[in-house]
Amino acid sequence: MSNKYVYLFSEGNASMKNLLGGKGANLAEMTGLGLPVPQGFTVSTEACTRYYDDGRMIADEIVSQVFGCLEQLEIISDKKFGDPDNPLLVSVRSGARASMPGMMDTILNLGLNDVAVVGLSKLTGNERFAYDSYRRFIQMFSDVVMGIPKAKFEDILDEVKEENGAKSDTDLTAENLKEVVKKYMKLYVAEKGEDFPQEPKTQLLESIQAVFRSWDNPRAIVYRRMNDIPGDWGTAVNVQAMVFGNMGDDSGTGVAFTRNPATGEKKLYGEFLMNAQGEDVVAGIRTPRPISELAESMPDIYNQFASIATKLEDHYRDMQDMEFTIEKSKLFMLQTRNGKRTAAAALKIAVDLVSEGKLTKQEALLKVDPKALDALLHPTFDPKAIKNANAVAKGLAASPGAACGKIYFTACEAVEAANAGEEVILVRLETSPEDIEGMYAANGILTSRGGMTSHAAVVARGMGTCCVAGCGEIQISESGKTMTTADGKVYKEGDYISLDGSTGNVYGEQVATLPAELTGDFGTIMGWADEFRKLKVRTNADTPKDAEQAIHFGAEGIGLCRTEHMFFEEDRIAAMREMIVSKNQSQRVRALAKLLPIQKKDFKGIYEAMGEMPVTIRLLDPPLHEFLPHGEEDIKKLAKEMIIPVEELMMTISSLHEFNPMLGHRGCRLAVTYPEIAEMQTRAIIEAATEVSAEKGISIRPEIMIPLVGEVKELKYVKDVVVKTAEQVISETGVKVDYLVGTMIEVPRAALTADEIAQEAEFFSFGTNDLTQMTFGFSRDDAGKFLDDYYCKKIYENDPFARVDQIGVGKLMKMSVELGRKVRPGIKLGICGEHGGEASSVKFCHDIGLDYVSCSPFRVPIARLAAAHAAILGEQA
Ligand code: PEP
Ligand code: MG
Numbered sequence: 001m002s003n004k005y006v007y008l009f010s011e012g013n014a015s016m017k018n019l020l021g022g023k024g025a026n027l028a029e030m031t032g033l034g035l036p037v038p039q040g041f042t043v044s045t046e047a048c049t050r051y052y053d054d055g056r057m058i059a060d061e062i063v064s065q066v067f068g069c070l071e072q073l074e075i076i077s078d079k080k081f082g083d084p085d086n087p088l089l090v091s092v093r094s095g096a097r098a099s100m101p102g103m104m105d106t107i108l109n110l111g112l113n114d115v116a117v118v119g120l121s122k123l124t125g126n127e128r129f130a131y132d133s134y135r136r137f138i139q140m141f142s143d144v145v146m147g148i149p150k151a152k153f154e155d156i157l158d159e160v161k162e163e164n165g166a167k168s169d170t171d172l173t174a175e176n177l178k179e180v181v182k183k184y185m186k187l188y189v190a191e192k193g194e195d196f197p198q199e200p201k202t203q204l205l206e207s208i209q210a211v212f213r214s215w216d217n218p219r220a221i222v223y224r225r226m227n228d229i230p231g232d233w234g235t236a237v238n239v240q241a242m243v244f245g246n247m248g249d250d251s252g253t254g255v256a257f258t259r260n261p262a263t264g265e266k267k268l269y270g271e272f273l274m275n276a277q278g279e280d281v282v283a284g285i286r287t288p289r290p291i292s293e294l295a296e297s298m299p300d301i302y303n304q305f306a307s308i309a310t311k312l313e314d315h316y317r318d319m320q321d322m323e324f325t326i327e328k329s330k331l332f333m334l335q336t337r338n339g340k341r342t343a344a345a346a347l348k349i350a351v352d353l354v355s356e357g358k359l360t361k362q363e364a365l366l367k368v369d370p371k372a373l374d375a376l377l378h379p380t381f382d383p384k385a386i387k388n389a390n391a392v393a394k395g396l397a398a399s400p401g402a403a404c405g406k407i408y409f410t411a412c413e414a415v416e417a418a419n420a421g422e423e424v425i426l427v428r429l430e431t432s433p434e435d436i437e438g439m440y441a442a443n444g445i446l447t448s449r450g451g452m453t454s455h456a457a458v459v460a461r462g463m464g465t466c467c468v469a470g471c472g473e474i475q476i477s478e479s480g481k482t483m484t485t486a487d488g489k490v491y492k493e494g495d496y497i498s499l500d501g502s503t504g505n506v507y508g509e510q511v512a513t514l515p516a517e518l519t520g521d522f523g524t525i526m527g528w529a530d531e532f533r534k535l536k537v538r539t540n541a542d543t544p545k546d547a548e549q550a551i552h553f554g555a556e557g558i559g560l561c562r563t564e565h566m567f568f569e570e571d572r573i574a575a576m577r578e579m580i581v582s583k584n585q586s587q588r589v590r591a592l593a594k595l596l597p598i599q600k601k602d603f604k605g606i607y608e609a610m611g612e613m614p615v616t617i618r619l620l621d622p623p624l625h626e627f628l629p630h631g632e633e634d635i636k637k638l639a640k641e642m643i644i645p646v647e648e649l650m651m652t653i654s655s656l657h658e659f660n661p662m663l664g665h666r667g668c669r670l671a672v673t674y675p676e677i678a679e680m681q682t683r684a685i686i687e688a689a690t691e692v693s694a695e696k697g698i699s700i701r702p703e704i705m706i707p708l709v710g711e712v713k714e715l716k717y718v719k720d721v722v723v724k725t726a727e728q729v730i731s732e733t734g735v736k737v738d739y740l741v742g743t744m745i746e747v748p749r750a751a752l753t754a755d756e757i758a759q760e761a762e763f764f765s766f767g768t769n770d771l772t773q774m775t776f777g778f779s780r781d782d783a784g785k786f787l788d789d790y791y792c793k794k795i796y797e798n799d800p801f802a803r804v805d806q807i808g809v810g811k812l813m814k815m816s817v818e819l820g821r822k823v824r825p826g827i828k829l830g831i832c833g834e835h836g837g838e839a840s841s842v843k844f845c846h847d848i849g850l851d852y853v854s855c856s857p858f859r860v861p862i863a864r865l866a867a868a869h870a871a872i873l874g875e876q877a
Contacts, residue, residue, distance in 0.1 A: 005047040006065040008072055009039055009240075014316075019044045021236030023095030026336050033315065035308055035333050039076045040090065040240030041069035043208055045097065048234030051212045058209055066208065067201065070239075077241045081200045086123055087116035089133075089242040092207040094214060096235040099337060100223055103214045103235060107144055107207050108277060109137035109242060113198040117181075129247060131177035132169075136277070138184045138196060141203065145210040148191045156183045204239065211237045219436055221791060226440060228840060231797055243332045245325040246277045253278050253325045256291050256305070258313040261321070261341040262400060264348025264521075268292075268306055270322075278323065278334070287470075301331050312336050317358050318367060319349050342400055343372040347521035361528045362872045368525060370839040370865040376522060377553075377858050378402075378466075379513035381500060389498070392485045392508040395446070395471025398457035400502040402513050403444025403466040406494050409481045411438025413493070418442065425497055427483055429476050431456040439465065444499040446483075446506060448476045466501035474506070526554060526861060529868035535845060536852035537863045538614070540832055542566060544605035550857035554864055557614040559765060559854020560705070560832035561606060563599065563681060564622050572598045573627065577638055580624045581652045585676060592680040599681060603688035607700045616703040616765060616832070616854075618744070619681050619718070620670055623661040628653050662770075662779060667708020668743075671718045678718055682725040690735035703740045703828075705765060710747035712756040719760055742828070745816050746770035754816035758823040765854070766813055768833025768841075772800050775809045801834065804841040814848045821849075830854055839866035846870035 012020050012028030020028060024042030031037050047062050074080050079088035089111040094103045112120065112134045121130035135157075142148040157169070160180050166172050172180070188196045197203050214220060215235045224231060245253030256270025271288035274297075295302040305324060308331075312320045321339030325332045341349065350364040359367070381389075381402040405423035408414040411434065414426045418441035426442035428435060430449040439445055439459060444466040447456045460467030475484040481493040491497060491508060498511035538559035539550030547558060567576040572595065579591035606615060629635050635653070639646040658664035671678035682704065689700040704722055709715045719741050730737055743760075745751050746767030754764070773780040780801055790796040804810055813831075820827045830852040835841035837859025845853050846867060855863050 003046065003061070004044075004065070005050070005062045006041055006043050006069045008041045008069055009037065012042065017097055018233075019046060019236070021045055021095035021097055021238070022099055022337055023093065023335055024236045024238050027238060027240070029315075030312075030333055030336060033311070035311075036331055037333050038241040038243045040073060040238060041066075042095070043237040043239070045234040045236045048212045048215060048236065049232065051209070052216075052234070056213070058205065058212075063205065066204070066239075070201075070204070073239075073241060079241075081111050082113060082116050084115045084119045087111055087119040089116070089120070090204070090239050091242055092204070092211065093238045093240070094211040094235045095238050096215070096229070097233050098227070098229050099340070100220060100229065100235070103211075103217070103220045106278065107137070107140045109133045110141070110203050110207060111200040112137045113200065115198075116200070124244075124247060126247065128172075128174040128177060129244070131174055131181055132172075132246070133244070135177055135180045135184060138181065138188065141207070142184070142188055142191075142196075145206050146188075146192060148188065152187055152191075153184060156180060156187065159183075208237045208239075211235060218792070219434060221794075222437055225791055225798060228798070228803070231794060240334070243325045243327040243334075244277070245273075245327065246275055247328055249275055250329045251275055251325075251327050253323075254288070254291060254294070255321070255323050256309065257319060257321050257339045258309050259319045259339075259345070259349055261319070261339050261345055262397065264341065264345035264352065266352060268309055278325070298326070298329070301326055301329065304331050308333060314358070317353065317363070343374070343376045344400065344521075346372055347376075347525050351521045351524050362532060365525065365528055365532065365865065365868050366872060368865060370842075370862040370869065373522075373861045373865060374858075377516045377861065379516060381498070382512040382514045385512040386500075389507045389509060389511045391505040392487070392489065393471050393474045393506040395448075395468040395473075395504045395506065396457065397500070397502055397504040398454075398469035399445075399460040399465060399467035401444075401466035402498070402500055402502075402511070403442075404496065404498040404510050404513060405443045407446075407483065407491060407497055408438075408442075408493060409476070409478050411435040411441075414438035415441045425499060427476060428456070429478060430454060431459065444468070444501065446471060446497070446499055448472055448474055460501075466499050468499045468501060468504050468506055471504070471506060522861075526864055529865045530554070531868075532871050533864060533867035534871045535842065535850065535863075535867040537860055537867060538616075538830065538852050538854035539857050539860055540836075540854050541606070541857060543602075544609040546857055547606055547609040550860050551609065553857055553860040555857065555860045557616075557852070558606065558610060559616050559830050559836070559852060561615065561617045562621065563618060564620055564626075566599065566602045567595075567627060574638070574641055576627050577629070578642055579677070580627055580656070581642065581644075581649060588674060589676050592676055596680050596684055599684035600688045603685055603702075604692055607688060607692040607702075608696070611696075612698050612701065614701050614703055616705050616763075616830075617681075617685050618705040618707050619668070619678055619722075621667050621707040623656075623658060623664050623666045624670065625653065625656040625658065625661065628656065662773070662781075668706050668714055668718050669708065671706070671721065672714055675718070675721045678721045679725045682722045683729055686726045686729040686737055686739065687733070689737045689739070690729065690733040693737065694735055699738060701738050701740075703742060703763060705763075706741070706743045707767065708747060708770070709743045709757065710749035712753065712760055715743055715757060715760045740828070744770075744832070745813070746774070746833075748774050748812060751812035751816045754819035755823045758820040758827055761820075761827070762824075763828035763830070764816060764820055765829075766816070766831040766833060766850075768804055768809060768813075768831060768835045769801065771812065771833065772805065772809050775812060776800060776805070803838055804835045804844050806844050810844055810848075817848050817850070837863050839869070842866035843870040843873070846874065
């Protein structure tokens, strides 16, 4: 039996999202609910993957199923493709499982040709409308399917407008538009060397293939990588009978959300345009009107729409984002989907839906994307600074937050500047999917065109980036790289501005920002997350300040305190350097004695911040030469301080040189060579613990972590030093300290011999930064330079330093967990690599049974929610 690749809307439903894509599945579901949906069919995602498997060819089998469904559609709609009296016209739209800007846009009015345009004119009694539809179709098809730049068509349109003294498109007559069509056709021949395809079936197949191709365009690949969408999903294609919002003043089109996507407020929210087609609303050419005005101008339609909106929200039990068209006073639903929303709105909607009895807490938690929380943790303007700042313009408050940076006028320059460490604001007339990387790189986005549902607004909201859109009062010259405010002040590339995405204000200066405050719905969601998660969440913190920040965000301990970070500060680097260049043990011990009180003070500060929560302190890890001075001046200064000849110091420095320091004398290897370093650090850790325990009347429980272990005997050697020192301090002070000694699993050999390692280690903490580096065999500091080539060539979909590579590195982790627990059933297991704050990696850690994840303070809430997701999904499985 052959596979089914094409489904009529009446054959599908919402559960078939993987096969029909989100848009197709929801069109089918709305059809099943009896809502007014123009009928059509969906070419499945499997057809797309087959297209690629077949070497970018659409199989005959799929073609014949498309034409089979087309025939059915002709029967349902009582119209015929290419008919001179009653032509069927369709829209063609991409629709992946997850909504994906960056892929092909819509093609409208497909099916028009030199004959059908006459049919459309007769059918509607409106020749102007027919030729306007035809010229739009030629332009869209040529641009989107055939790759002829849109601008060339715009130029022709402008030319004809000028010749005929027309101010706007609507001033053009039917005759003018016929002229436009003729010129478009000529341009097409000049560009492609053949006539514009007149056969509607050819138009359709070409368009379907263009959608399939767009799945793999560079913008889509970037978007997928940013949003964790697998490359093998493919996209579906929806072919739907056209309805026309541009048939006169009793027609229109719009988009609306069942709740406010910026704030979550429960109120129908959206905009519409009368006598317009879909692209007019999003393109920002005309300013759309708020949906509430539809209640005044067409109350029956408004009421019908509002009741459908409620029905859809109740049905999907989530905020819906809907597209509709009114054709000659008749309402049609073109799309519904769970609406994209700001992080703040996501929290409010989730909490409200639970209190409205529509969702359980677990369901509500799953509706909030952990990554989205990031946006809430970002800064707002300092109220004092903003008081003195003058707004120079106001646009739409499209995506909340505060941003400050230097302005750049192209996505490319924004990316370059951000890579060079600049804070960037991307300023554009309007954005398009090509700008996606620039939008990601920017702190904020400012556009002069477009409404709340424009590309800039929708995409920025999804990314949690501050955005002021549709700021029509500023003049932007993208080519001249300037923006001019209403009072004539000109801002050039590199000038500072600040944006308030919550009010729409634009400030022509730097305005100080403050960290985010978390309350209300955030607290509720975090509280629920804590009810369900099994993983504990700790933080990576090296200072009491970081530790306090992390506790504020809900951290339950420190999973990694990198002690080397404490040595870089001005007051201690000299003692550290002295220790490193010591010629013998007694010199080194003397230098270490200077470091002891400093370390102890640091640890006390951290214990005081953390109270009785567990604190994992790692012994010195990086290669020693990292601490040495490099410039001539610095070397001379150090030699003077240490009262040794410059030459001697230079020799010591060069003797410390390593060809491959990341694989060199670092980690526990330092303690093997210089056990006195481990002794000093242990003494500082335990003495600090005894003092804080005694002072506060609590029990400090340090976990001493030995890094870069690959062999149980080296672990045992260093552990013996640690235990001997710790016991000595405890007996000296008479204060009992419950401490643990464990190791990082970050060298592949440690993972492979985790059963042996567990005989000595009381805990494992996966150092997935080094484990990834050493498993892949590429440098964590240099991989960024070539990983892009791997994404482009589809060798990797993601950065393995950002998301745990579950297949390779993950296998080592899983193996270590099993081997470790076999030998030491109660062994404590955690992760402290950067992956500990990334949602998919957190889920993986839950699945393999770790006890905790540890991540940077600002990612603690993300990890808490991701851990709850993992637990809830685990229960459901
Ligand atoms: C690691 O390697 O994952 C780790 C946490 O240690 P560092 O990043 O300090 O090497
Ligand atoms: Mg490491």
